Each structure stands twice: as structure tokens, then as C-alpha cells.
Amino acid sequence: MKRFYLFIAILVMMVLSACGTGNEKEEASATKEDAVWSGIEKRGKIIAGTSGTLVGASTYEEGTDKLTGYDVELMREIGKRLGLDVKFEIMGIDSMLPAIQSGRIDVAVNDIEITDKRKKQFAFSNPYKYSYTTMVVRKEDNSGINSLEDLEGKRAGGGATTIFSQIAEHFGAEVVTYGNAPNEAYLRDVHNGNTDVIVNDYYLSKFGVAAFPEFDITLHPDLKFHPTEQAVVMDKEATVLQTKINDALQEMREDGTLSELAIKFYQEDASKKPEGEIEEIEGLDL
CATH class of the missing domain: 3.40.190.10 (Periplasmic binding protein-like II)
Known part of the structure; x- marks a missing residue:
């Protein structure tokens, strides 16, 4: 009989221990999730x-x-x-x-x-924010770019880890990186021929071009691709x-x-999805 009661006691302890482990795991998970907010x-x-x-x-x-x-x-x-x-x-x-x-x-x-x-x-x-991707190019000839495939062999200004640089590289461009440089540095280089193109967000590109009217640069008139969500x-x-x-x-x-x-x-409602046809790019590992 003593052995029977001892067996029951051990069984109860095992059940309680298992329950405790589960609760501790749940509490640890909740604590980790709450840690950032608590701080x-x-x-x-x-x-x-x-x-x-x-x-x-x-x-x-x-x-x-x-x-x-x-x-x-x-x-x-x-x-x-x-x-x-x-x-x-x-x-x-x-x-x-x-x-x-x-x-x-x-x-x-x-x-x-x-x-x-x-x-x-x-x-x-x-x-x-909802947007899409376009290019900043030289006004006189669109930097010789009429399609995404024309990026091959071109020099594209951009950040080392951005999606836009990945797109440029995907189509064969050489990416020139700048660190945390102001827009002017990127745009001036397209203007003076140090680079050929900037692949970037439509809204950011639009305002970048408008901010420097003295530069021989423009938004590409035809290319709209890679819809984005920020x-x-x-x-x-x-x-x-x-x-x-x-x-x-x-x-x-x-x-x-x-x-x-x-x-x-x-000057546009970027909080809503843009209208019109925007080309999807296949084969990007994003």
C-alpha cells in the first residue's frame, strides 16, 4: 500500500512539473514579446x-x-x-x-x-505608403535607357542594401554606393555623367528631381515597375x-x-495604392 501511495505522489508531482514547465514557457514567450514595449x-x-x-x-x-x-x-x-x-x-x-x-x-x-x-x-x-519604382535619368537621352534590360552595363547610384540596388544589379548595372549622402550627391552624379541612373521610389525621385532644376535630369517618362508598400x-x-x-x-x-x-x-495621396499598370519583375529574391 505504501508503494501505491508513493507511486501516486510521484505521478502527481510529474503532472504538476509538466504544467509548470508549460506555464513557464508561455510566460517566457510573453515576456520576450512584451520586453520592447515595456522598455x-x-x-x-x-x-x-x-x-x-x-x-x-x-x-x-x-x-x-x-x-x-x-x-x-x-x-x-x-x-x-x-x-x-x-x-x-x-x-x-x-x-x-x-x-x-x-x-x-x-x-x-x-x-x-x-x-x-x-x-x-x-x-x-x-x-x-504605396508606391512603385522608377528611374532618374539624364534629360537629353534618358541615359540611353528605354527598358529595364538597358540597365546592363550602366552605373546606378544607390545604397548598398536597398531593394532598388538589387533591381539595378538584377538587370546588370554596376551599383555605386554613397553611404548616408544627401539626395544632391546622387542626382548631381547622374547630371555630370559620373553615374547613369538612380533606380528609386517614384515619390522620392519626383521630389529629388524637382529640388534641383539646374540639373539635366528627369524621371523616366515610360518606365513604371515593381509596386511597393512601405x-x-x-x-x-x-x-x-x-x-x-x-x-x-x-x-x-x-x-x-x-x-x-x-x-x-x-502632393499626392501616397497612403493609397497608385492607379495604372505597373510592371512586376520576375526572379527577384526579395
């Missing part, structure tokens, strides 16, 4: 990485040190709705995603495209933060704030 709440601010070099998206007002742009003001509005300040860390696009992984920043807002490959490593908000990027485990940002973005979309900001900075 943000504790300090009372979101630390956001951005470049300060993208006209329309993240730039400084001329002659001042005031950072502004669609992505910047959108992030400030998200912070306001979450009852938090937003501190911006200025860095190159190639440094932003590693800075999320290291914990240096909480989010990145810099016209960053959602891709399948990036979604394996990071969490994204719902899209706040979003706030954060740590893969930051699901609480992701939910709260998505809730704020949904409020902004419903009350018209998102459209107002997009029109203010892009």
Missing part, C-alpha cells in the same frame, strides 16, 4: 531610426535643423496617439535594420519596403508594439490624418 513605456519614448536625407520622407527644413517629412511626422503622430515622445536617431539606411537587431533603436521609418525576406527577420506595421520596421518579437502602432495607423487612416500627411509632403 518603451518605462522610458516614455520611442527611439526611431531615420536618415534625414530623403526629400519628402525624412529631411531637414531648408536652413534649419528641424527634421520633418512624411515618415517623420507620421511617426510623431503615432507617438502622440500612444502617449509617447519620439526620439530620432540619424543613420544611413544600411545601418537601420542592424540597429533594430542590436536594440539601439525600437523602429525604423525611412521609406522601407516590406519584402518576404525582411519579414523573416523583422516585424512590419501595416503599410502607410511600413514601420521593428524587432520580430515586438508584437505588442506592432499591434499598438497598427491601431494608431488605422485611426489615422480612418480620420484622414494619413491622407493629409501624404498630400502635404508628396
Whole structure:
């Protein structure tokens, strides 16, 4: 009889231990998911990485040190709705995603495209911008580019890790990288022939060209390709933060704030999908 009771006691302990292990795993998972949000709440601010070099998206007002742009003001509005300040860390696009992984920043807002490959490593908000890709070329001859295939052998200015540089390389262009350089450096090089083309977002390209009328550059008149969606990027485990940002973005979309900001900075409603036919590119590993 004593052996029977001892067996029952051991069995109960094993069941309780198993339950405890399951609960501990659930608690550990929840703690990891809440950690980013808990840290943000504790300090009372979101630390956001951005470049300060993208006209329309993240730039400084001329002659001042005031950072502004669609992505910047959108992030400030998200912070306001979450009852938090937003501190911006200025860095190159190639440094932003590693800075999320290291914990240096909480989010990145810099016209960053959602891709399948990036979604394996990071969490994204719902899209706040819809666009497509085009090219900045020389006015006189479109830099000898009449199709995507004509990129072969051309010199394309761009960031080392951007989707746009991957597209240029996919079609045989040599990518010339600049680090966190201002738009002027990229555009001037196309103008003076140091490079031939910039493959980039339609809205950013449009405003870049308009900002330097003295340059012999233009948007390519015919090529519209690779439709894109841009979003706030954060740590893969930051699901609480992701939910709260998505809730704020949904409020902004419903009350018209998102459209107002997009029109203010892009003169078009970039918060909605563009109309017209946009060519999809096959074979890109994005």
C-alpha cells in the first residue's frame, strides 16, 4: 500500500512539473514579446531610426535643423496617439535594420519596403505608403535607357542594401554606393555623367528631381515597375508594439490624418495604392 501511495505522489508531482514547465514557457514567450514595449513605456519614448536625407520622407527644413517629412511626422503622430515622445536617431539606411537587431533603436521609418525576406527577420506595421519604382535619368537621352534590360552595363547610384540596388544589379548595372549622402550627391552624379541612373521610389525621385532644376535630369517618362508598400520596421518579437502602432495607423487612416500627411509632403495621396499598370519583375529574391 505504501508503494501505491508513493507511486501516486510521484505521478502527481510529474503532472504538476509538466504544467509548470508549460506555464513557464508561455510566460517566457510573453515576456520576450512584451520586453520592447515595456522598455518603451518605462522610458516614455520611442527611439526611431531615420536618415534625414530623403526629400519628402525624412529631411531637414531648408536652413534649419528641424527634421520633418512624411515618415517623420507620421511617426510623431503615432507617438502622440500612444502617449509617447519620439526620439530620432540619424543613420544611413544600411545601418537601420542592424540597429533594430542590436536594440539601439525600437523602429525604423525611412521609406522601407516590406519584402518576404525582411519579414523573416523583422516585424512590419501595416503599410502607410504605396508606391512603385522608377528611374532618374539624364534629360537629353534618358541615359540611353528605354527598358529595364538597358540597365546592363550602366552605373546606378544607390545604397548598398536597398531593394532598388538589387533591381539595378538584377538587370546588370554596376551599383555605386554613397553611404548616408544627401539626395544632391546622387542626382548631381547622374547630371555630370559620373553615374547613369538612380533606380528609386517614384515619390522620392519626383521630389529629388524637382529640388534641383539646374540639373539635366528627369524621371523616366515610360518606365513604371515593381509596386511597393512601405511600413514601420521593428524587432520580430515586438508584437505588442506592432499591434499598438497598427491601431494608431488605422485611426489615422480612418480620420484622414494619413491622407493629409501624404498630400502635404508628396502632393499626392501616397497612403493609397497608385492607379495604372505597373510592371512586376520576375526572379527577384526579395
